[in-house]
Amino acid sequence: MTIPTEPRVHVVHENPEWFPPFEAALRAEGVPFEEVLLTDGSLDLDAEPAPGVYWSRLSASAHTRGHGQTKEFTRALFAWLEGWGRRVVGGTHVVELEVSKVAQHALLRRNGFDVPRTVAVFGRGDLAARSRELPVPFITKHNQGGKGLGVRRFDSHEDFDAHVASPEFEEPVDGITLLQEFLRSAEPFVTRAEFVGGRFVYAVRVDTSAGSFELCPADACEVPGVVPFALRTEITGDHPLVRRYEELLRTAGVEIAGIEFLETADGRTVTYDINTNTNYNPAVEAVAPVSGPGAIARYLGGLLSGDA
Structure with a gap:
């Protein structure tokens, strides 16, 4: 070094x-x-x-x-x-x-956010039995995730049993598989709210109509036509949920993050992911009133000079 x-x-x-x-x-x-x-x-x-x-x-x-x-x-x-x-x-x-969705879930629940019903399973042995605690359809995730790792939807417990027993089953890097309720969105998108220095920057609408779980917004992650990103202008720094997220980040000591949530068909607003290694989509950056990387550079520069 x-x-x-x-x-x-x-x-x-x-x-x-x-x-x-x-x-x-x-x-x-x-x-x-x-x-x-x-x-x-x-x-x-x-x-x-x-x-x-x-x-x-x-x-x-x-x-x-x-x-x-x-x-x-x-x-x-x-x-x-x-x-x-x-x-x-x-x-x-x-x-x-960053490396544990279990830790994220615990933090969100402790601070009063609606979170998905989730079961963490260590190894394979309990997967079949614990999956019966969730109605179908349900989804799986890797605890140490990102890039949609291990995310699959299952419409029957028998299909899941067969998958777990097959060579197609993805072993999580930390051995922890999450079983999670399937949330039906009111519209086919999720939202990612970006924060720098614990303050709101902007919110991104992520189109999920193609069924993809690859939500990485960086240019290097994009698959054209699969997961388009757009600025969600109606969500501002005065939005009640944004204010709650800012308080969450303040109390947790998290300075830079992207928080993802889903508005469901039955009226819930469910927060399901905290990304502390955030990336920014170039199409959104081109129209955003404030640049995400620019905000980070100014924040880090302020810390370096002692002005932040």
Whole structure:
């Protein structure tokens, strides 16, 4: 790891494909930065870390890109940084939230949000029996998710039993499969609300009419015509749900996030995902009143200069 001597923003990540919009924004704001590509390397635990602000871009889906150990590398790095008192945006407690939908579900429920009925199953042994606790249809997810990992709909318990016994069953990287109620949306879309510095930036409407579970908004993730993204202009910073999300992030110590929710056909507003490694869709960015990467660059720059 190159250790600069001047204070700067250190961007900790494992996926260079996602970095260009943030690099451009940091340069545009004149914020000095250094990439920390956390796929290998080493640490001198007795050496003082480089000065500056560290920003975590750890993704729960890192293992799908051949970086299965990045989660542990990040935990070790942040233990070292926090031990030396360095400022980490998305630090150790946020990493645990990013890589566990169980932790997200617990946080949301504890703060009074409507969440999907969910059963966490360790290994395969209890899957068939516990699935009977949910009516059909129901869906499965991986606890350490992202990119729609392990998300499938089942219309009968017998179909699910056959899937679990088949070679097509995807073993979750942490061994935890989530069984979750199937939510019928009032209209075929979900919403992702973006926050920087704990404050609302904008909300994105994600069209789900094609049935895809790949909701990553980054340019590198897009499949043309499958999951179009659009700005949801009627949701503003004054929306009651947005205010509740801001309070949630404040109390949880989460500074940068995208929170996903669904408005159901039977009148519920269900929050089901907190993404602390957020990406931004270029089509939405082109029409948004505020840039997501730009807001992050300004926020990190403010922390670096002591103005935030």
